[in-house]
Amino acid sequence: MTTPSTVRTLKQTIVRLRDEKATKCQIIHALTDGILVLKPNLTIKSINDQAKNLLIHSAEPNLKQHSLSLFKNKKGTVSFKLLPWLERVKQQAHKDDEHAEHQVLVWRIHPKTLETAPLLLKATALLSKNGQVKNLLLLIYDRTLHVQIDEQKRLMQVAFNSLNGQCITNEKGFITHPNPSFVQMSGLSTQTLIRMTFTQWFEQYVHFKSVSTVTSVLATLLKNKTWSGEVEINAQTTRFDALISLSMLVDDEYNVEHYMVSIQNITDIKAAQLQIQHMAFYDELTELPNRRFTTEHLQLALNRHQTQSTYGALLHINLERFKTINDAFGRKTGDLFLSQTALALQSTLGSNHTLTRVGGDEFAIICSLHSTTLAKAHSQAIQLSHTICDALNQPIEIAGLTLHSSARIGVACFPENATDSAENLLINADLAATKAKQLKNSYKIYAYDPTLSIEVKKHRILEDALNQALAQEQFELFYQAQMGAQDALHGVETLVRWNHPILGTVPPNTFIPIAEENREIIKIGLWILTKAFHQAWLWNKTHPNLNMSINISPIQFHEADFVKHLIDLLKMTHANPQNLTLELTEGVLISDTETALSKLEALSQLGFKISIDDFGTGYSSLSYLQKLPLHELKIDKSFIARIPESADDIAIVESIISLARHKKLTLVAEGVETQAQVNFLRQQPVDIIIQGYFFSQPCSASTFAAQFLTQLSPLDAPK
Ligand code: C2E
Ligand code: MG
Ligand code: MG
Numbered sequence: 169m170t171t172p173s174t175v176r177t178l179k180q181t182i183v184r185l186r187d188e189k190a191t192k193c194q195i196i197h198a199l200t201d202g203i204l205v206l207k208p209n210l211t212i213k214s215i216n217d218q219a220k221n222l223l224i225h226s227a228e229p230n231l232k233q234h235s236l237s238l239f240k241n242k243k244g245t246v247s248f249k250l251l252p253w254l255e256r257v258k259q260q261a262h263k264d265d266e267h268a269e270h271q272v273l274v275w276r277i278h279p280k281t282l283e284t285a286p287l288l289l290k291a292t293a294l295l296s297k298n299g300q301v302k303n304l305l306l307l308i309y310d311r312t313l314h315v316q317i318d319e320q321k322r323l324m325q326v327a328f329n330s331l332n333g334q335c336i337t338n339e340k341g342f343i344t345h346p347n348p349s350f351v352q353m354s355g356l357s358t359q360t361l362i363r364m365t366f367t368q369w370f371e372q373y374v375h376f377k378s379v380s381t382v383t384s385v386l387a388t389l390l391k392n393k394t395w396s397g398e399v400e401i402n403a404q405t406t407r408f409d410a411l412i413s414l415s416m417l418v419d420d421e422y423n424v425e426h427y428m429v430s431i432q433n434i435t436d437i438k439a440a441q442l443q444i445q446h447m448a449f450y451d452e453l454t455e456l457p458n459r460r461f462t463t464e465h466l467q468l469a470l471n472r473h474q475t476q477s478t479y480g481a482l483l484h485i486n487l488e489r490f491k492t493i494n495d496a497f498g499r500k501t502g503d504l505f506l507s508q509t510a511l512a513l514q515s516t517l518g519s520n521h522t523l524t525r526v527g528g529d530e531f532a533i534i535c536s537l538h539s540t541t542l543a544k545a546h547s548q549a550i551q552l553s554h555t556i557c558d559a560l561n562q563p564i565e566i567a568g569l570t571l572h573s574s575a576r577i578g579v580a581c582f583p584e585n586a587t588d589s590a591e592n593l594l595i596n597a598d599l600a601a602t603k604a605k606q607l608k609n610s611y612k613i614y615a616y617d618p619t620l621s622i623e624v625k626k627h628r629i630l631e632d633a634l635n636q637a638l639a640q641e642q643f644e645l646f647y648q649a650q651m652g653a654q655d656a657l658h659g660v661e662t663l664v665r666w667n668h669p670i671l672g673t674v675p676p677n678t679f680i681p682i683a684e685e686n687r688e689i690i691k692i693g694l695w696i697l698t699k700a701f702h703q704a705w706l707w708n709k710t711h712p713n714l715n716m717s718i719n720i721s722p723i724q725f726h727e728a729d730f731v732k733h734l735i736d737l738l739k740m741t742h743a744n745p746q747n748l749t750l751e752l753t754e755g756v757l758i759s760d761t762e763t764a765l766s767k768l769e770a771l772s773q774l775g776f777k778i779s780i781d782d783f784g785t786g787y788s789s790l791s792y793l794q795k796l797p798l799h800e801l802k803i804d805k806s807f808i809a810r811i812p813e814s815a816d817d818i819a820i821v822e823s824i825i826s827l828a829r830h831k832k833l834t835l836v837a838e839g840v841e842t843q844a845q846v847n848f849l850r851q852q853p854v855d856i857i858i859q860g861y862f863f864s865q866p867c868s869a870s871t872f873a874a875q876f877l878t879q880l881s882p883l884d885a886p887k
Contacts (some may be wrong), residue, residue: 805839
């Protein structure tokens with residue numbers, strides 16, 4: 169029977185139960201983790217807001233209807249099926265202990281934002297007293313933070329175990345965690361390290377390069393929370409260059425929590441840097457400083473002398489005949505020759521002079537003379553130049569060869585005025601060395617003076633004028649007679665003349681090198697050949713045996729089309745190649761011998777004769793004489809000039825004569841000016857063709873014809 173008190177008690181119980189249920193509901197919804205209670209058929213009995221957010225993204229939850237976007241992996245390629253998993257939990261409930269938990273980490277990919285989040289799912293089957301599954305409880309934990317922390321830990325571990333030495337200290341600076349690389353680099357044991365502060369370690373084992381003290385490092389660290397710089401670490405057994413990075417970890421109130429020290433061994437980097445620097449400033453072959461180094465150091469020397477009011481000098485050394493050695497014996501020998509020359513030069517110098525290599529066969533010496541006057545610097549530099557010339561005049565032995573060279577030296581003293589610069593000094597010394605080439609003395613040493621710069625300007629003017637000369641018809645061919653036996657006319661050499669309206673007659677020795685430098689000689693040479701072939705054809709009409717010799721520039725000869733041009737010209741002018749001699753110099757024949765040989769053979773086949781001009785002045789490698797199809801040697805006029813006074817020159821001429829006899833070559837002596845020279849040549853056992861002022865000056869075609877071609881000599885009777 170229901171009494172009022174029973175009703176009241178019941179009502180109170182109902183109210184209490186409702187309150188409790190409401191409180192539980194509130195608690196469940198307030199939880200940051202997701203909670204789902206499922207019925208045995210796996211439909212949702214209750215779910216809190218967090219579970220909706222984490223799992224379902226929907227206000228009307230239904231595990232069956234929603235695609236849950238759950239995956240077994242972070243990449244989202246292997247999907248996770250929640251219901252079958254819960255089904256298995258349910259199935260296993262009887263086998264499990266009471267409240268046994270099943271858990272799995274899955275990845276949820278948000279269907280709209282595609283953000284991934286790791287979720288830990290924990291499922292528990294709730295059983296009734298008779299062992300039936302009453303409900304399934306599914307807890308969902310957001311593991312984003314845990315995963316992030318794990319990732320960071322792994323990252324820290326990898327970083328900490330890197331090849332760089334790293335150590336962490338406590339707030340007092342005591343080393344607490346040295347990584348294996350730090351232990352190894354410090355050369356100390358972990359036990360020793362953890363008994364010291366990092367500053368103690370610095371003081372004992374680290375030498376700071378850019379700053380002087382540990383205190384100043386700490387001051388920067390306190391201010392910026394980081395410091396890094398180059399140091400030298402004196403470990404127990406080794407010393408090495410390192411980069412140290414320091415950082416200070418502080419909390420929000422700027423209390424130090426840790427210091428971190430990181431060391432990177434930069435020995436390799438330093439070595440590579442040095443290597444690069446060496447390559448940029450040093451010459452590989454001779455190991456001497458290069459041109460760049462020269463310019464920089466010269467500028468420093470110049471500044472120093474300017475402030476100290478003292479004087480120094482720059483010597484520019486050019487090797488004579490290096491190109492010939494290179495051409496004749498090959499690059500390898502040339503390289504060895506240069507290295508040996510560098511050594512020979514170095515041995516003549518004291519420590520206050522710097523030897524450098526500024527070009528192929530060009531060296532420079534920056535002399536710190538500390539002279540108090542320019543005149544003293546000048547005389548000291550000239551004296552040093554003499555010593556150098558003496559040293560370089562000595563023959564150098566390389567692989568059984570005895571190679572001779574010599575030096576010409578340009579001297580530029582400094583400072584001369586406030587506007588001096590390293591570049592200008594190098595140019596001036598180079599100019600002086602070029603000028604030294606023209607000296608006839610045994611010491612080819614020339615000191616720069618400002619007139620040289622004027623010469624350079626003149627060179628430029630000539631260069632410009634030369635480019636117009638062909639078009640303006642300023643060239644003319646002159647002819648010089650060559651007399652055979654009984655002083656009968658044998659032939660004629662063509663010699664080009666340049667008549668400039670303002671500059672006057674410019675000699676070929678002046679303009680041909682310029683035309684060769686800018687390759688204008690190719691066009692000029694073709695003009696000369698055309699003119700000479702035509703003249704030869706004209707004169708051969710009345711003097712069919714008259715020979716014409718034509719000078720060929722090496723640049724012209726080395727042109728790929730040279731032979732073809734000659735064939736075309738023969739067709740055009742109808743000249744007879746049997747009456748044409750091509751004069752080449754020794755240098756042409758010994759450089760690129762194979763090509764030269766095939767060209768000469770082709771020319772010989774066509775009927776041309778080949779002569780070596782200025783014979784005896786090139787490199788006396790006579791081996792090429794064996795190989796090449798030659799017809800004539802022209803004894804250089806410098807040997808003829810000192811005959812009959814010079815016994816040496818007589819000996820040279822006699823040996824050329826015997827060589828020509830042996831090889832059955834025609835001999836021409838050029839530069840013959842005196843009766844005594846003619847007598848000497850005529851006494852020789854072979855007929856020598858004589859060319860020189862003694863018989864004729866080079867002259868125009870009409871003068872030559874009037875002088876030599878009016879009467880037919882017996883040799884010239886028409887065939
Ligand atoms: P080279 O071919 O050895 O010519 C001989 C030089 O000696 C000529 O000088 C000539 O005038 C000069 N000479 C002739 N007889 C005497 C003498 O008795 N005593 C002295 N001291 N000299 C004498 P040139 O005409 O000034 O030519 C100089 C050089 O210029 C030539 O030397 C040759 O290498 C070059 N050259 C001249 N004409 C041409 C040319 O048409 N083409 C090329 N590529 N070079 C040329
Ligand atoms: Mg000649
Ligand atoms: Mg000559």
